[in-house]
Structures are given as structure tokens and as C-alpha cells.
Amino acid sequence: MKTTSLLAVVSAGALLVTLAGCSPDVSAGTSTDSAGGDAGSCSNTIVNKDAPQVSVWAWYPNINTVVDMFNKSHDDVQVCWSNAGQGADEYAKFSTAIAAGTGAPDVVMLEAEVVPGFILQDALVDLSEHGADDVKANFSAGAWKDVSSGDSVYAIPVDGGPMAMIYRADIFAKYGIAIPKTWDEYAAAAQQLKDAGGPFMGDFGSNVPAWFTALMTQNGQTAWDYDSSDPQKIGIDLNDAGSKKVADYWQDLVKKGLVDTKDQFNTDYIGGLTNGSYATYVSAAWAPGYLTGAGAGATGDGAEWQAAPLPQWDPANPVSVNWGGSTFAVTTQAKDKDLAATVAKELYASDEELQDGVDTQTIFPLNQKMLASDAFADTPVKFFNGQTANKDVYIPAENAxxxxxYSPFTTYYYSELTKSMVSIIDGSKSGSESLDDLQKTMTDYAKAQGFTVK
Incomplete structure (x- = not known):
């Protein structure tokens, strides 16, 4: 296996989307005690100074509050938290520490999609050997699969992004648009809006490859056949008939001028959502937190946002998909792996800690204790004008x-898929042709990295 080449790709940056605000960058210090923590490098207060410390890299906006809650409630272990950057910035530092054999934290926050790449670098501990089953029942089968490979478990889920369609109820009412239950109905509504001189129905930006992957998965794509127990073999299927249908569908919407093609996650796009340039935002459960945080009032004057289930290809066989989500993993540099596993399992897991994340609209929790609670399900969501969106839309989507x-080279895949999305948008290739080329590119790449393609 050419792990050196793969390491370089992982380190290069993952084109990973920031889902929420980022805390200031605080460099992690060198571990000094038996569990890897160093009070001098902590960005938080150590409450029980006699307890062993576990160093953690994480970037949740409210992680400092959650760490304080954890430390106040634990006499057996204390978290020494640092922010080593968000997403790709943290991953680059983590990869450098892996290559150097030192400098990694005991516990690291990772998006689920990058976990296999770090498994391949022998950077993560198999938590099935450190009590992962103790918390398995706290999560849906889908959330647990995202962090598992075969019989092994490499991270503990914390938050996720069950997808839905949020829409401007005021715009729908103005133009007499019915909530689309299928993608055919979505296209018809888009045409109705255009014919009436209304706004775009939505957006197909080239900088959201994880979003596009989720939509192709909804129509049957099983892109990767991969198991870390047999790490040199991989199956790749990116140009199946269902995926081509999705690619051609969105290209048709673009050609007809029914959706915009702006890159997302920037001020122009947020402004468009605010001022009514788009009737829908096909997104995930973290969208309200993102829009209110990044948009600072993305509701706009008179805007009435509501949530609805994601449109389906076959309403008789609905499929739920996910966009985004983070985990806690134990690194192979952790000196006390059992203690580090305790932190991975219990940080951001108590009722109090989860509730803070919900209250601040930081996360959509995956812990079933929270999802099953009346307080979470029945709470009216301010962003959705009092709609009980969790109960109505997001909890059913997560549980389904x-x-x-995920592949062990998500970084490179997203980079190449972004190029394919550009060709779909500019019409230089059909959607189907773009995916055929992507299939060849990824197959050739996997072989060049030393994989046997099944």
C-alpha cells in the first residue's frame, strides 16, 4: 500500500465544508502526563487537578462550555481541550503529527467522512476493544455504521446532518407552490416559479460535493465497497444508472434556469437566502444554526422558513440521507487508551451537554436519549416560526x-467530484458523461495508490 502518497493527499485539505462557527485557533501543547494532557496547554480550566488528563482537539463553537460541564461532573478524568483549527486545518496538523510519531492529542474530533483515511494511516484506535459497545445503543444503526468498518468501531458519533428541504413558506404562498414530495414535483414547482417571474427554486453549487454525494446516494448509489480489515481492496461504483439520473436531473434544472449555480457557504449565497432569491434550501438539520450564525439574521424581513421532508425519487420507497456530522476518535498516540476512550464516549454525551448544543443551535444530536425526549422533539423551533421541525422532519429522517x-480517500474524491459538478454546470459534459469520467479517474487513482479495485 502506498500510504505515503495517501498521507499527502489527506494532509492537503479536504474541501470539507464548515458547518458552524469556529472557535479561535489555539495550538495544542505537548502532552506530559500519563494520559497525554498538559494543564499548561489547556484552553479550559482543570477542575479536579488530581485527576489524569486527556488532551482533546475539537472545534465545536460551544466546546468550551461542554468541556467545563464535563470536568465539573468527572472526578476520574479531566479534559484538556485545545482548538487546533477547524476541519481541514485540524486534519493537516493531525496528519503532520501522525507522520512525526508525536504531537497528536489523545482524542480528536473528526468528520465521519475522513475517518477511513486516518484508519489507513494507523492513526486511530479500534474502540470495539475499549468499550464502544457500552454506548452503541445510544445511536441509530445508520449513525453507528458511519463510524464502523466491519466489526471495528473507530469513533463515537456526536452530531449529524439528516437532510431535508427547508423552504420559504411566504414565497410558496405568494406563487401558489405546493410542497414537493418528489423530485419531479420539485422540478415542476421550479418551472412554475420561473414562469411566474419568481425566484430560483434552489441552487446547484459546485463547492458542495458531500451534498451531491448524498443526493446520488438517495437514488441508490453505493459508491464504495471498503472494509478496513482488508485495506488494500476497494470497490468503486460512481456511475450507476441512479446516479446518472440525478446528475442529468440537476443539469436539466441548470439549463432551464430553474436553479442558480452559486457556490454555497459565502456571503453572496447567504444574502440570497435572506433576500428571497431562493425558495428552497436543500440542506441538513444543522441549517438553522448555520444560517443564524453565519447569516446573522438570514430570515430576512417577512421571511417564513419551514422544514419539509427531502423530496424522493420513489415515494413508495423513501430513502433518508445525511450531510455532515462529527465524531470523537481516540488516536494511536494516546498513552492511556482506555481513559481516552472514556472521554470519547462521554464528552458531549450528558443530557446537560447535549442540551447546550441544541439550545445554541450548534448541533443536531445523534444521541437517542435526546432524540427520544419530549423536550427536544416537541420544542418549537424559532427559526421555523414555531414549527416542531425536529419531530416533524429531522428525527424521522435520522432514524430512517x-x-x-466512506472511502479512504474522501479528500481526493471530493476534489474530483467538484470538477465533475463544474462540467455539469457549464454543460461541457452531460451529467452521465461527467460521472463516467469520474469513475475512471477514481479507479485509476485507487490503483495508483496501491489498491486492488474489485
Whole structure:
């Protein structure tokens, strides 16, 4: 296996989307005690100074509050938290520490999609050997599959992104648009809006490859056949008939001028959502937190956002998909792996800690204790003008999610898929042709990295 080449790709940056605000960057210090923590490098207060410390890298906006809650409630272990950057910035530092054999934290926050790449670098501990089953029942089967490979478990889920369609009820009412239950109905509504001189129905930006992957998965794509117990073999299927149908569908919407093609996650796009340039935002459960945080009032004057289930290809066989989500993993540099596993399992897991995340609209929790609580399900969501969106839309979507098998080279795949999306948008290739080329590119790449393609 050419792990050196793969390491370089993982380190290069993952084109991973920031889902929420980022805490200031605080460099992690060198571990000094038996569990890897160093009070001098902590960005938080150590409450029980006699307890062993576990160093943690994480970037949740409210992680400092959650760490304080954890430390106040634990006499057996204390978290020494640092922010080593968000997403790709943290991953680059983590990869450097892996290559150097030192400098990694005991516990690291990772998006689920990058976990297999770090498994391949021998950077993560198999938590099935450190009590992962103790908390398995706290999560849906889909959430657990996202962090598993075969019989092994490499991270503990914390938050996720069950997908839905949020829409401007005021715009729908103005133009007499019915809530689309299928993608055919979505296209018809888009045409109705255009014919009436209304706004775009939505957006197909080239910088959201994880979003596009989720939509292709909804129509049957099983892109990767991969198991870390047999790490040199991989199956790749990116140009199946269902995926081509999705690619051609969105290209048709673009050609007809029914959806915009702006890159997402920037001020122009947020402004468009605010001022009514888009009738829908096909997104995930973290969208309200993102829009209110990044948009600072993305509701706009008179805007009435509501949530609805994601449109389906076959309403008789609905499929739930996920976009985004983070985990806690134990690194192979952790000196006390059992203690580090305790932190991975219990940080951001108590009722109090989860509730803070919900209250601040930071996360959509995957812990079933929270999802099953009346307080979470029945709470009116301010962003959705009092709609009980969790109960109506997001909890059913999460519980119906079956999980996903990620590839060990998500970084490179997203980079190449972005190029394919650009060709779909500019019409230089059909959607089907773009996916055929992507299939060849990824197959050739896997072989060049030393994989046997099944």
C-alpha cells in the first residue's frame, strides 16, 4: 500500500465544508502526563487537578462550555481541550503529527467522512476493544455504521446532518407552490416559479460535493465497497444508472434556469437566502444554526422558513440521507487508551451537554436519549416560526438513515467530484458523461495508490 502518497493527499485539505462557527485557533501543547494532557496547554480550566488528563482537539463553537460541564461532573478524568483549527486545518496538523510519531492529542474530533483515511494511516484506535459497545445503543444503526468498518468501531458519533428541504413558506404562498414530495414535483414547482417571474427554486453549487454525494446516494448509489480489515481492496461504483439520473436531473434544472449555480457557504449565497432569491434550501438539520450564525439574521424581513421532508425519487420507497456530522476518535498516540476512550464516549454525551448544543443551535444530536425526549422533539423551533421541525422532519429522517460507507480517500474524491459538478454546470459534459469520467479517474487513482479495485 502506498500510504505515503495517501498521507499527502489527506494532509492537503479536504474541501470539507464548515458547518458552524469556529472557535479561535489555539495550538495544542505537548502532552506530559500519563494520559497525554498538559494543564499548561489547556484552553479550559482543570477542575479536579488530581485527576489524569486527556488532551482533546475539537472545534465545536460551544466546546468550551461542554468541556467545563464535563470536568465539573468527572472526578476520574479531566479534559484538556485545545482548538487546533477547524476541519481541514485540524486534519493537516493531525496528519503532520501522525507522520512525526508525536504531537497528536489523545482524542480528536473528526468528520465521519475522513475517518477511513486516518484508519489507513494507523492513526486511530479500534474502540470495539475499549468499550464502544457500552454506548452503541445510544445511536441509530445508520449513525453507528458511519463510524464502523466491519466489526471495528473507530469513533463515537456526536452530531449529524439528516437532510431535508427547508423552504420559504411566504414565497410558496405568494406563487401558489405546493410542497414537493418528489423530485419531479420539485422540478415542476421550479418551472412554475420561473414562469411566474419568481425566484430560483434552489441552487446547484459546485463547492458542495458531500451534498451531491448524498443526493446520488438517495437514488441508490453505493459508491464504495471498503472494509478496513482488508485495506488494500476497494470497490468503486460512481456511475450507476441512479446516479446518472440525478446528475442529468440537476443539469436539466441548470439549463432551464430553474436553479442558480452559486457556490454555497459565502456571503453572496447567504444574502440570497435572506433576500428571497431562493425558495428552497436543500440542506441538513444543522441549517438553522448555520444560517443564524453565519447569516446573522438570514430570515430576512417577512421571511417564513419551514422544514419539509427531502423530496424522493420513489415515494413508495423513501430513502433518508445525511450531510455532515462529527465524531470523537481516540488516536494511536494516546498513552492511556482506555481513559481516552472514556472521554470519547462521554464528552458531549450528558443530557446537560447535549442540551447546550441544541439550545445554541450548534448541533443536531445523534444521541437517542435526546432524540427520544419530549423536550427536544416537541420544542418549537424559532427559526421555523414555531414549527416542531425536529419531530416533524429531522428525527424521522435520522432514524430512517441507514448509514454510509466512506472511502479512504474522501479528500481526493471530493476534489474530483467538484470538477465533475463544474462540467455539469457549464454543460461541457452531460451529467452521465461527467460521472463516467469520474469513475475512471477514481479507479485509476485507487490503483495508483496501491489498491486492488474489485
Amino acid at each position: 438513515y441507514k448509514g454510509y460507507t
